[in-house]
Amino acid sequence: MANKVTLKQIAQEVGLSPSSVSLVLNNRPCRISEENRKLIKEVAARNHYVPNQIARSLVMRESRTLGLIVPNIESRFFASLAGSLEKRCREDGYALFITSSGGSADDDLELLRQLVTRGVDGVFLVVGDEFSDDRALREEVSHLPIPAVMVDRAIEGLECDKVMFDHEMGGYMVTRYLIEQGHRRIACLVNARRSNTGRKRLAGYERALREVGLPIDARLEFESEYYIPSAYEASEAVLATDATAVFASSDNIALGLLKRLHEMGKSIPGDISVVSYDNSAADVLFEPALTAIEQDPGVLAEHAFGCMSKRLAGRGGRRAEEVVLEPALIVKGSVLELTECS
Amino acid sequence: MANKVTLKQIAQEVGLSPSSVSLVLNNRPCRISEENRKLIKEVAARNHYVPNQIARSLVMRESRTLGLIVPNIESRFFASLAGSLEKRCREDGYALFITSSGGSADDDLELLRQLVTRGVDGVFLVVGDEFSDDRALREEVSHLPIPAVMVDRAIEGLECDKVMFDHEMGGYMVTRYLIEQGHRRIACLVNARRSNTGRKRLAGYERALREVGLPIDARLEFESEYYIPSAYEASEAVLATDATAVFASSDNIALGLLKRLHEMGKSIPGDISVVSYDNSAADVLFEPALTAIEQDPGVLAEHAFGCMSKRLAGRGGRRAEEVVLEPALIVKGSVLELTECS
DNA sequence: TCGTTGTCATCAATCGATTGCAATATACCC
C-alpha cells in the first residue's frame, strides 16, 4: 500500500511553496515562471500526486458529488435510473453516491442525513411512495442546506423540485387505448393501497372510463403489491371476471399475471388482452410482445440532472420547478382489437 | 435552505469551548460536569447539529465510507450484490459508495481514483472480466493506499483479497449433473472469448466431460455475449445440433436461448434439457422452472465485507486472502432424465 | 502560607488543500 502524496511534499521536492504548487496544478491565473510550472507538473506527475478531495471540499465547500436515494436498487427501474443518472452526472464531472433505502421513511431519512454530512452538493430523492410516517423526512427535506430534486415520485405537498412521469396520464392512456380497441370490460390490477403512483394510475384508469360513459365497476379493480407473487395471487380473481382486457400497473404485476395466465393455458391476446407498465427484461420472451406504457429512466435522469444543475449554478427560481413527463404507450401485440360484433 | 450548524456555534451558544462540545458529543472520556454535558447535548439537539463528516474525515483519516465498483448496475446480479453489500456495510456503520463503470478498464480506473480521493476507507472491486488493457488499473490497485477486495471476479495475478464463486466448479457441476441424468451430447453456450468467468465455466464443462471419457466436441461449444440478443442469435446453431441438453452459462444467455426455443415450438425438457446459471427474475414464469447454478449475491457480499472488515481492523494477514465459494446446483424441472434405452 | 490533589475546561496544533494579500527581487527610468 503506497502512501498518499500531499501538496506539501510536492512543494518540498520542487523547492517552492505549497501555494505555488496548488496554483499551478489548478491552472489558476497566476504569475509563476514557465520553468517552475513545468517542474511542478513534472514532479506531481512523477509522484502520482492526486489532490485530496476531502481537504479540498472542506475549504471549497463543494465536493462535486451528488447523492441518490432509491427505495430498492435491486428493482430494474431504479437500477436503470441510477445507471443513467450516474452517467449523466459523470459527464458534468460529478460523482454520484447511490444509496438504497429499503423504502421506509426512516431509512430514507437516515440516508439523507448521511449524504448531507458527507458533503454532497445535492440529492436526488426517489422517496415518498409508501404510506409510512414521513413527518421527520419532510421536515428534513424542507430544511436541507443543499438542493434536492424529487424523482419519479414525491412527498405530497412539499415545496421541492420534482421530475416525474404523469402516472395518472399513463393509466388514462392505457385504458383509453383499450376502449378504442373495443374493450368494454376492463380489469385493472394496481397497488393503490400502499402506493401513490399506483393510486394515480388507478385514477387515470377511472377517468378514461368515466370519460366515455363506461361504468366504474369495483369488481374489476384488483389490488396487488409491486411483487410478482402478490400479483400472481391476485390474478386468479381477475381472471374469474368477464373482463376482456387487464391493465397491469407495473412490470412485476404483469409478470405475476402472465405466470397465472400461462398456467391456466390462456393465450394472449386471444383469450384476454394485457397491457403492462414499464418493460421488464423478461418481456423479450413473450410472444406476442407486451403492449405497455414506457417510462424511459434515461429521460427522467436527464431532466432530474437538468433541475439539479440549475440549482447548483444558482439559476433555479425561488419557486420549485415541476417537470411532468408524458409517458409513451408502446403498442406491441398483446391487445386484441374487438370488432363491433363481439 | 437552512444553514449548517457547526461545532463552534454550538460552543458559543453554550458558552464553552468547541473542544468541550466535541468531547461530550462523542462521548469521549473526559471531565466535563454532568450539568454542562446535559446542556451541550440539549443545545446540540435543539439546533439539529450534525457533525461535518468532511472535516472529521480530514483529521481522523477515515470516513467510514466504502466504495464499490461494478461493471453495470443495471444487471440484476450486480444490483443485487450492491444491495446486499450496502445493507451489510450499513449494519457496521459504513456507508457504501456504489458506482457503475460500464466495464472498461479505463472507466474502472477513473472511478477507483475518484473513490480514493474522496476518502473511502476501502473498495470492493468487481472488475477484470473483460479482456481490455488493464495495465494502468493493475498498477493502481497494487499501489492503493487503502484495502481493496475483488469480488466475483479478479484481475489475474494480482495480489489482493478475493471473494468469488468457483466458476469452474459451476460449469463442472452442471455438466456432471447432465451426464448423470444420462445425457451424452451436451452443448454449451458460453462467453469464453471476452470473459474470464465464461472461460472458467467452459473449463469446468470440459473437465466433466473428460472425467467420464466423453469427447470434447468443438461443434458443441458455442459462443455468446452476456446479452439476450446475442444468445438469441447464437441459439439457432445450438439447436441445429444433436445435443440433448444445453448448458447456458448465464441468465441472459438462458433467456435468449429460451426465446428461440419458444419460437421454434420446442418444449423443455421434452425436446431439450436446459441448465442455466444464476436465476433471473423472469425465471418465475417458466414452466417447468429452470434447473440452474445459483450464486447467492448475499453470500458474496457477506464474505467480501468480512475480508474488508479484517483489513480495516488491521487484522488482515500480509498475504492476500482468497475466498472461493462453492456454487449450488438447484434442481428444478428443466432437465430430462434419459434412461438407458434412449 | 505553601504545596498537593482533584475537577473542570481550554489551548493550540493538526488534517490537506485554497487564496487574498504581502513580500522580495530584478529591471527600468529619470
Place this chain on the structure above:
DNA sequence: GGGTATATTGCAATCGATTGATGACAACGA
C-alpha cells in the same frame, strides 16, 4: 541613487472537526 513597475513567490488564515498538553481554580492538609 531614489523611485516605480513588473515579475515571482510565500505567508498565514481558513474550512470544521479532533485531541494531547496545559491551565485555572477550589479545597484540603501540614
